[in-house]
Amino acid sequence: MVYASGFNLFLRAMEIAVFFFAAACLALAVLLIVLRRRNAAIFRHRVELQQRWQKTLRTTFTTPLTEFPPVLKKDRYDVLLVFNQVRQLRQSDRESDRDGRTAFGATLNDMARKIGLDAYAQSLLDRKDDADKIAALNCLCWLGDARLVPVVRNLMKTGRASLSRSAAEALLRLDPASAEDVIVQVRDRFGYVRARVELMFREVGTARLDPAMTRVIAISDDRGKMRLLDYLGCASPSAAREICRDIATNSANGELVAAALKTLGNVAQPEDVDLGRRFAEDERPFLRLAALRVLKDTATKEDLALLERMTSDSSWWVRQRAAEALVSIDTGNEIAARVLEDHEDPYARAAVTAALASQRTAGSVRSRDRRSDPRARSPR
Amino acid sequence: MSNGLHYPWDLIVLVVEVCLFIYFLFVNGYYVFTAILALLNLPLFMRLHRVDPLRRSYSSLDTPVSMIVPAHNEEEVIVKTVRSLLAMEYPTFEVIVVNDGSTDQTLEKLGKEFSLEPYPEAYRVSIPTEEVREIYRSAEYPELIVIDKVNGGKADALNAGLNVARYPLVLSGDADSYYHSSTLQWMSEPFQKDGRTMVVGGAIAVGNNCIPEQFGDPFNPSLPKKMLPRFQALEYLRAFLSNRLGWAPLNALGIVSGACGLWRKDLLVEAGGYRRDTVWEDMEMTLRVHHMMRRKGRAYRVAFTPYPVCWTMVPDSLSQLYTQRVLWHRHLSECMSIHRRLLFGGGALGWMTLPYLVFFEWLAPLVVTFGILFGIAGIVFGFLDWYSQIVLLGLVLTLAILISFVAILLDEISFTAYRLRDIWNLFLAAFLENFGYRQFVSIASLVGFINWAMRTPHRGRRPPGMFVKPYPKS
Numbered sequence: 002m003v004y005a006s007g008f009n010l011f012l013r014a015m016e017i018a019v020f021f022f023a024a025a026c027l028a029l030a031v032l033l034i035v036l037r038r039r040n041a042a043i044f045r046h047r048v049e050l051q052q053r054w055q056k057t058l059r060t061t062f063t064t065p066l067t068e069f070p071p072v073l074k075k076d077r078y079d080v081l082l083v084f085n086q087v088r089q090l091r092q093s094d095r096e097s098d099r100d101g102r103t104a105f106g107a108t109l110n111d112m113a114r115k116i117g118l119d120a121y122a123q124s125l126l127d128r129k130d131d132a133d134k135i136a137a138l139n140c141l142c143w144l145g146d147a148r149l150v151p152v153v154r155n156l157m158k159t160g161r162a163s164l165s166r167s168a169a170e171a172l173l174r175l176d177p178a179s180a181e182d183v184i185v186q187v188r189d190r191f192g193y194v195r196a197r198v199e200l201m202f203r204e205v206g207t208a209r210l211d212p213a214m215t216r217v218i219a220i221s222d223d224r225g226k227m228r229l230l231d232y233l234g235c236a237s238p239s240a241a242r243e244i245c246r247d248i249a250t251n252s253a254n255g256e257l258v259a260a261a262l263k264t265l266g267n268v269a270q271p272e273d274v275d276l277g278r279r280f281a282e283d284e285r286p287f288l289r290l291a292a293l294r295v296l297k298d299t300a301t302k303e304d305l306a307l308l309e310r311m312t313s314d315s316s317w318w319v320r321q322r323a324a325e326a327l328v329s330i331d332t333g334n335e336i337a338a339r340v341l342e343d344h345e346d347p348y349a350r351a352a353v354t355a356a357l358a359s360q361r362t363a364g365s366v367r368s369r370d371r372r373s374d375p376r377a378r379s380p381r
Numbered sequence: 382m383s384n385g386l387h388y389p390w391d392l393i394v395l396v397v398e399v400c401l402f403i404y405f406l407f408v409n410g411y412y413v414f415t416a417i418l419a420l421l422n423l424p425l426f427m428r429l430h431r432v433d434p435l436r437r438s439y440s441s442l443d444t445p446v447s448m449i450v451p452a453h454n455e456e457e458v459i460v461k462t463v464r465s466l467l468a469m470e471y472p473t474f475e476v477i478v479v480n481d482g483s484t485d486q487t488l489e490k491l492g493k494e495f496s497l498e499p500y501p502e503a504y505r506v507s508i509p510t511e512e513v514r515e516i517y518r519s520a521e522y523p524e525l526i527v528i529d530k531v532n533g534g535k536a537d538a539l540n541a542g543l544n545v546a547r548y549p550l551v552l553s554g555d556a557d558s559y560y561h562s563s564t565l566q567w568m569s570e571p572f573q574k575d576g577r578t579m580v581v582g583g584a585i586a587v588g589n590n591c592i593p594e595q596f597g598d599p600f601n602p603s604l605p606k607k608m609l610p611r612f613q614a615l616e617y618l619r620a621f622l623s624n625r626l627g628w629a630p631l632n633a634l635g636i637v638s639g640a641c642g643l644w645r646k647d648l649l650v651e652a653g654g655y656r657r658d659t660v661w662e663d664m665e666m667t668l669r670v671h672h673m674m675r676r677k678g679r680a681y682r683v684a685f686t687p688y689p690v691c692w693t694m695v696p697d698s699l700s701q702l703y704t705q706r707v708l709w710h711r712h713l714s715e716c717m718s719i720h721r722r723l724l725f726g727g728g729a730l731g732w733m734t735l736p737y738l739v740f741f742e743w744l745a746p747l748v749v750t751f752g753i754l755f756g757i758a759g760i761v762f763g764f765l766d767w768y769s770q771i772v773l774l775g776l777v778l779t780l781a782i783l784i785s786f787v788a789i790l791l792d793e794i795s796f797t798a799y800r801l802r803d804i805w806n807l808f809l810a811a812f813l814e815n816f817g818y819r820q821f822v823s824i825a826s827l828v829g830f831i832n833w834a835m836r837t838p839h840r841g842r843r844p845p846g847m848f849v850k851p852y853p854k855s
Contacts, residue, residue, distance in 0.1 A: 008395065008769075015772045022779035029786040030808060036793055037801050082432060089434040132428030139434060162574060163429050192574045196440035231442055317505045351503035358501050358518070 047079055054083045058109060069116050077121050078136070084113050085139040110144050119144050126152070135167040142171035150176050157183075162192025169193075170201045180205055180213035187232065188217065188225040195231065202235035211240035218244055223254045230260045238268040249276050255283075259291035266294030274299040281307055286316040293322040300326055305336050312340060312349040320348055324356035394764055401752050402773075408741045409780045412619075415627030416787045422630055423622075423795055426687065439566050443573075444550050445473035446565050446643065449542030451535045452478055452556035456486040458694075460494045462556050467522055471565040475524045477542045478556075482511075482532025491527055495519040500526070508540040508654030516545065535639070536655035536662040543649055551649060553663070555640040557694045559588055564690040568643040571684035579670055580644045581684045582629075582637035584621045587614040588692025602692070604803040609702060612814045613695040615785055615807055622687065622791040623784070629685035633729035635738055637683065639663035641691040659719075661712035668720040671730055675723075689796050703825045710746065710829025717743045718833075746827035753820070778815055785811035 057070060072080050088109055113119060118140055125137035134156065141149055153175060156168035169183045187198055202210055214236050218229050226248060233241040245265035249258050262280060265273060277295035280288045289311070296304060308330075311323030327333040327340075340353045448466055452459050459478070466476045480488045491497060500518035511533035519525035530541050539553055550569060554560065561567075564583065572578045589605035605611050628634045637644075639662060649655075652669050655662040667683065674681040696702040717739055724735040756773075759765025789807050792799065799807065831837075 012769055012772060015769075015776055019772060019775040019779055022776065022783050026779055026782050026786060029783065029790065033786065033790055033793060033804060034801070036790075037804055040793065041801070082434070085432075086434040130425075130428065132425065132432045135429070136432040139432070191576050194570060194573050195442040196573075197435070199440045199442050200435070234441065317503065321503060348503070351501070354501040355503045359523075 050076055050079050051083050054080055055087060058084070058087045058112070069112060072116050077118070078125075080116070081118050081122060081125075081136055081140050084109070084118060085136065085143075088143050089139070106143065113140065113144060119146070131161055131164045134164055138167050138171040142174040145175060147175060150179075154179075154182070157186055162190070165190070166193045166197060170197070173201055173205055177205055177209050180209050181217055184213055184217045184229065188221060188228050198232060199235055202232055205235075207235075207237040207240070211236050215240060215244060218248075223252070223257045226252075227257055227260050230264045233264050234267060241265075242268045242270065242273070246273065246276065249280075255285050255288055259285075259287050262288070262291035263294050266291075266297065269295050269299050271299055271301075274301065274304070278304065278307065281311065286314070286319055289314065289319045290316065290322060293319065293326055297322070297326045297329060300330055302330065302332055305330065305333060308333070309336050309340060309349075312352050313344075313346040317348075320352040321355065324349075324352040325359065327353070328356045328360050390764070394759070397755060398765075401748070401755070404740075404748055405777065408745075409784065411737055411741060412623065412784045416623045416784065416791070418627035418630065419623055419791055420787075422626055423687065423791060427795060439470065439472055441472050443472055443566070443569055445475075445548035446471065446550045446552055446569065447475050447477055447542070447546035447548040447646070448552040448554055448565075449477045449479065449539055449546065450554045450556050451481050451538030451542070452483065452487050453481040453532065453535075453538070454483045454485045454487060455556035456483070456490050458557050459487050460490055462554075462559060463491065463495065463525065465559045465562075466554070467525060468562050469560070469565050470562045471569075473548070474565060475526060475546070475548065476522075477526045477528065477545055479528045479530060479538040479542045481530060481534070481538040488527070488529055492517070495525055495527075496521050497527055502526070502545060505544060507544050507650050510537050510541040510544065513541060534657060536657045536659070539662065540654040540657075543646065543654055546646055549646055550643055551646045552641070552643050553639055554691075555693060558585070558640045559591070559692045560641075561688075561690050563688075564641070565643075567686050567688040567690055568641075571682075571686060572643075572645075575682055575684070577680045577682045578645075578684050579648050579674065579681045580637050580642055580667070581686055582625065582634060583641035583643070583690035584625075584685075584687050585617060585638055585641055585691045585693055586621075586689050587617055587695050589694055589697060591692050602689075602799065604799060604806050605695075605697070607697050608810070608813070609699070609818075610695050610697050611806060611810045612818045613702075615788070615810050615814065617695075618788040618792050618807075619785060622795060623788045625685045626687055626791070628729075628734060629683070631729035631733065632682055633734040634683045634685055635667060635730065635734040636664040637667045637685075640693050642667075659712060659715045660708050661715075664712060664716045665719065668716055668723060672720055672723055675726065675728075687795055699821070702821070703828075706822050706825035707829040707832065710743075710826035711833045713738065713743055714830055714833035743830075746823050746830055749823045750827055781815055781819075782811050785814075 053070060088106065122137040122140040122144075125133045126141070128134065138153065138156070142153075150172065153168050153172045157165050157172055159165050159168070165186070169186050172179050173183050183201075187193060214229065214233070218226055221229065230245070230248075233244060236244075242265060245261040245268070248261035249265065252258050252261070258280070262276065265276070269277075273295055277292045277299060280292035281296060283289055283292070293311070296308070300308060305327065308323050308327040312320050312327065314320050314323060324337070328337050334357075337353045337357060340349055341357075344350050344353075448469075450462065450466065455462075463476060463478060478491060480491070496519055497517035498520050500516050502516040502518075504513060504516065511531040513528055513530045515529045517527040517529065519527075526545060528538075528541050528545060530538065533541075543551060550572065552565070552568070568581045568583050571581045586602060587605060587610055588602070589607070589610045590603045604614055625634060642663065644666075648670060649666070652666070652673055656665055656669075659665050670681070670683065696705050720735075723731055724739060725731050726735070756765065756770055760767060760770060786808075789799075789804060789811075793804075
């Protein structure tokens, strides 16, 4: 009897639950249909808006306009995003034409102010949502209001990586003299997407980046140095080379030296060959491997014996890199042929065989590319 | 309610009913919990994606990736798949196709299409595999390498690919899947954002009715035309958007699909490569990574990206589906047995994912079969009344449909966004799958469980789409 009354209650609860969930299903289905229709309409509207504004922005570049299409209140966010995108893309595209880029940027900025994007972006900055703040920062940094610098500095220190990186980017645009502070941020925190940091540093230009990078690296610990070495490709080759040589010569940390040699490999000059030779004899395989990065472009005929010896290294990677370096030297192919013919170590022979095949494949691809390139066929 | 039974049988029946009901509540409570987590995470992710003015930028600083694609008798799809991989927008990558003892024209087609030439690779054996017959390299695309080896299964093929891979990140892929050109950019992002990231899983959608050439941005997929793949499309939505997106922020992802997982190569080598004695390899490897990192006390993350990066072909016949599900459940059983110590072993993985996998996935076929038999027996022998069973069925049905609708909602607010016509079809699938499809899958899973328990050797090859496992599948 007790069970029966309890079960009836339970059954009644289940009935209510069924009706509740059925109603929820129905409501969700209606919501989904409405949402789909709404999202499809929004998507179409956005595409239309984007096309119209991209056209306007492009026209502005050639013939400055005084009148702009009206920006409805509901469209402001989308127009702001189009502005950010066009502004960013033009900035990235026109690396070689700095004057053109500046002139176009100024015209775009005037237009943004005329249609009230600055005030709107300012209001977005006060919202709690990170995405809104990022959109606002992306816009305001182009418009160059120096009063924003303290706000942006604070945002850069926030714990959320996307917002912090956008703030760092904005700070560099608003106040390029803050490069050192931004480099410290990049050094000390995880979560910044490296491709974006690289773009950000390239935009600053080497004149500002070189001294800032040199100073920050000089005061950083090994871990910080290691992180910043990744971005030395954004600095000028001479500054990058100097920093790498300094670290490789003075640091006792093998991993840091290897990272410095790896970076040096991209900007190495013939006189850096001494560093390559020095570390090629090191007992640690990762240092020998890093040394080969330097030797690959700087090795001379004097290094052929060393490279040949390294093709018998205990590390697979060192053998491969040594073989690649060997065949890239003018007379290296003769040595490579000798290794292939009568070297006692089968691993050395395998490494050289692979390096020669790789060279052939790369060569055939290059020659095919040249044939398909019309400029290569036309007489010069 | 028990009918015509006397003490203690009426009490026993009541206890069984209550236990089954509590089980049902826990399963659905879990789904609701992960769906809420996903609903909380996804909108901010989408807004951040939208405001980014350079959504698809990349640089030389992006970590190079080796993509390994095992292929066994894939002559029909291999060329298209490799083309989709070669078209990746990424600074440095290589594509390693492992021809795992194909008996059809897979290797010949690759050779003809990509001008393969024998390449004297200095093959290094970090992980032992079946014999490698020859290594080829494309004369047109130097980033394409093809390994021809003796058949040893997908795990063995992946291990051979690992031996040849030269980059620090490795994407394990499938020959019967297509990849978005931005797959590597999107999937490598978590590695940059968090240095503790060991592996990233990507969202996978059903591509039975998709043309690879359409994979632009935005990509508008179409639902498969047949009902069976449609049910699976819905399953994938539930599994990837509702569940994995919920698990990932808690670092409790129990599986990274074999069709689309980006791994740190040193980690895979350190773990000894993929196991060859299990019928599948992806869940085992994911759990092994969790196990290994916990044992060594190293900080790590298993991340997930909700970008739709991969479209895979799913079985479109009952026999293929049956084989697939038998194998899935067998692999789940193997994993639960091998990694049993992870259960209640701390963290969200030990206290949430593993209990879920053990009680609501692994043991589910047993409970479901018992529940169905109990209900039928109760009605036939008259100890359960019709009405209570119909109410219970109504509850199961409405909750199942609701959870499917939430998954469609997540899809709507994320990237894939099926068309309105497809959404109607998904509604229909969400209703119809409860009448036959789910029961069929339960039976196949039960067979998988029994095969594992009886140690029945597995024969035959996996049907299309077999490499993808969108657990949980309920």
